[in-house]
Amino acid sequence: MMIPIPEQSLVLLIGPSGSGKSTLANAHFLPEDVLPGTGNEAKLHDEVARRLKQGTLTVIDGVPLSAESRRHYVTLAREHHVALVAVAMDTPEPLCLERNRTRTGSHASPRALRNQVQQLQNALKGLTKEGIRHVHVLTPETMEAVAFEHRPLPSHRQDEHGPFDIIGDIHGCFDELKALLTELGYTVAPRADGAPGFDVGAPHGRKVVFLGDLVDRGPGVTNVLRLAMGMVEAGTALCVPGNHEIKLLKKLRGKDVRVGRGLAMTLEQLEREPPGFSQAVADFIEARFPHYVLDDGHLVVAHAGLKEPMHGRDTPEVRDFALYGETTGEADAYGLPVRADWAQQYRGQAMVVYGHTSVPESEWVNNTVCLDTGCVFGGKLTALRYPERELVSVPAQRAYWESRGHAAP
Numbered sequence: 001m002m003i004p005i006p007e008q009s010l011v012l013l014i015g016p017s018g019s020g021k022s023t024l025a026n027a028h029f030l031p032e033d034v035l036p037g038t039g040n041e042a043k044l045h046d047e048v049a050r051r052l053k054q055g056t057l058t059v060i061d062g063v064p065l066s067a068e069s070r071r072h073y074v075t076l077a078r079e080h081h082v083a084l085v086a087v088a089m090d091t092p093e094p095l096c097l098e099r100n101r102t103r104t105g106s107h108a109s110p111r112a113l114r115n116q117v118q119q120l121q122n123a124l125k126g127l128t129k130e131g132i133r134h135v136h137v138l139t140p141e142t143m144e145a146v147a148f149e150h151r152p153l154p155s156h157r158q159d160e161h162g163p164f165d166i167i168g169d170i171h172g173c174f175d176e177l178k179a180l181l182t183e184l185g186y187t188v189a190p191r192a193d194g195a196p197g198f199d200v201g202a203p204h205g206r207k208v209v210f211l212g213d214l215v216d217r218g219p220g221v222t223n224v225l226r227l228a229m230g231m232v233e234a235g236t237a238l239c240v241p242g243n244h245e246i247k248l249l250k251k252l253r254g255k256d257v258r259v260g261r262g263l264a265m266t267l268e269q270l271e272r273e274p275p276g277f278s279q280a281v282a283d284f285i286e287a288r289f290p291h292y293v294l295d296d297g298h299l300v301v302a303h304a305g306l307k308e309p310m311h312g313r314d315t316p317e318v319r320d321f322a323l324y325g326e327t328t329g330e331a332d333a334y335g336l337p338v339r340a341d342w343a344q345q346y347r348g349q350a351m352v353v354y355g356h357t358s359v360p361e362s363e364w365v366n367n368t369v370c371l372d373t374g375c376v377f378g379g380k381l382t383a384l385r386y387p388e389r390e391l392v393s394v395p396a397q398r399a400y401w402e403s404r405g406h407a408a409p
Contacts, residue, residue: 015089168371172218212242308348
């Protein structure tokens with residue numbers, strides 16, 4: 001039995017006295033990663049908060065079996081954007097009693113143990129409802145065969161140092177993308193073997209980072225996809241998905257989504273492609289991660305930006321922010337969500353480069369910059385050279401899409 005443990009996790013070992021929690025912790029985790037679940041709760045919670053803020057794997061050996069005790073850890077995991085994993089030891093009461101008899105020191109009385117066993121059974125019915133998304137139940141048999149797979153987070157690409165050319169929202173503007181890449185020193189030509197796609201030559205050592213929203217609204221969606229997919233496969237580009245890719249993915253996977261005019265244009269273009277291309281596009285989008293931390297943590301890229309506490313973390317809240325940004329809950333005169341200006345409050349050390357909401361000009365705000373300069377609306381397509389901090393743009397050949405207001409929906 002293999003249990004995945006994300007690199008940054010809070011792991012709760014839950015079970016009655018004698019169920020095997022400490023044995024499991026000693027066998028599968030480093031001593032410095034394990035904290036005892038008993039003692040001064042306030043002090044323990046402070047230590048857990050400190051470790052989670054640093055992104056340190058933390059295992060609690062013996063969480064009290066009350067829902068109130070677990071609620072503290074649910075809150076801490078949510079506040080620090082780490083995965084919360086519960087490993088419950090469903091050990092029969094007689095076996096727990098037998099183990100306790102052979103233990104030195106204090107342990108639960110038979111009556112207390114019976115209460116703990118009942119508490120665990122009650123807890124198992126509702127751990128997911130408490131907000132614990134990853135729940136694993138072990139019996140004495142599975143405990144002997146269990147293994148824990150410590151998984152690095154895909155967002156952690158600190159060993160990628162660039163230099164990078166980071167490109168904002170393209171939205172099917174292939175001619176402008178080709179012109180921008182040429183301006184940046186890349187060469188773009190049809191594939192030499194005659195197959196659909198492009199051979200892209202990169203300046204020595206440089207790599208493109210696509211900020212998502214490759215699709216919808218523009219006339220060259222499939223060419224943009226072929227170019228980006230080919231560069232990622234060749235190792236000359238990274239790509240984070242945008243909200244438009246995620247909606248396209250849902251549609252291609254057969255889910256019920258509202259097909260607006262922008263998505264309809266993409267689907268029409270995909271229908272003209274050979275069989276299997278749409279499946280390849282869906283697989284490509286699904287394999288992308290919503291943000292990357294690059295260059296020893298000095299650079300963060302995400303489609304809609306990312307607050308500092310979310311850098312390098314992986315929770316549904318982090319993914320949603322990276323894809324959709326933050327809204328105030330209000331709508332503007334066009335019925336579009338009003339974006340919260342998170343960049344105005346940003347004070348992080350890492351440079352954050354993003355797109356999503358079109359702006360007339362890319363401007364630096366507290367070490368962040370938005371590269372969506374509305375090419376599909378008749379603006380321009382913009383790239384950032386990193387680490388040079390040089391902005392490079394090419395004008396749109398024409399307006400392909402009418403903008404409702406100043407922001408792309």
